[in-house]
Amino acid sequence: AQTVTQSQPEMSVQEAETVTLSCTYDTSESDYYLFWYKQPPSRQMILVIRQEAYKQQNATENRFSVNFQKAAKSFSLKISDSQLGDAAMYFCAYTFGSQGNLIFGKGTKLSVKP
């Protein structure tokens, strides 16, 4: 069965610093997609970044980037120049194929200190 594990229930970072959130997954599929979603206190889930497994290049979106290690089944999120607005729950999610359902990790609560 596919599973997604986020081993850090809570993380803290100083404003303007860099933080990395960890995610590992278990799958026997070769074609799959990985996502990081952000859920701020307002509760609106927002897609931060996505990675297609067939792409070797790590995805980046402005201050957000991933370190995708396919062999290790690892998909970490790096947030550079952290801002107060980055404080939120972050969920790692996985799906296989193009019509699968998302499987979520349990989330990491990120706090940003001014």
Place this chain on the structure above:
Amino acid sequence: DVKVTQSSRYLVKRTGEKVFLECVQDMDHENMFWYRQDPGLGLRLIYFSYDVKMKEKGDIPEGYSVSREKKERFSLILESASTNQTSMYLCASRSYKGLATYNEQFFGPGTRLTVL
């Protein structure tokens, strides 16, 4: 922009009541989903719908049913609410245009349901 709306942000119901949670999306998406979010458990899929009048059970369907009579609306029904159904409920939708790629899910703001 895609907009997914949910009928209530907060809802308080009594044990045994029939509860309807409504979700509406305005982007003509084929797929819609209902999740339950609990602290320490992440998001768990209750039901999903590939298209109108179609529904599939997710990981935790017990105690819930769904209805999708129109493409834009997906309802979650608690036939007889119980205290263990106190939770945050999130609705999502996504476009399915073929097998070329996986399109992201767009989420509603959530409904926090309390069953007394």
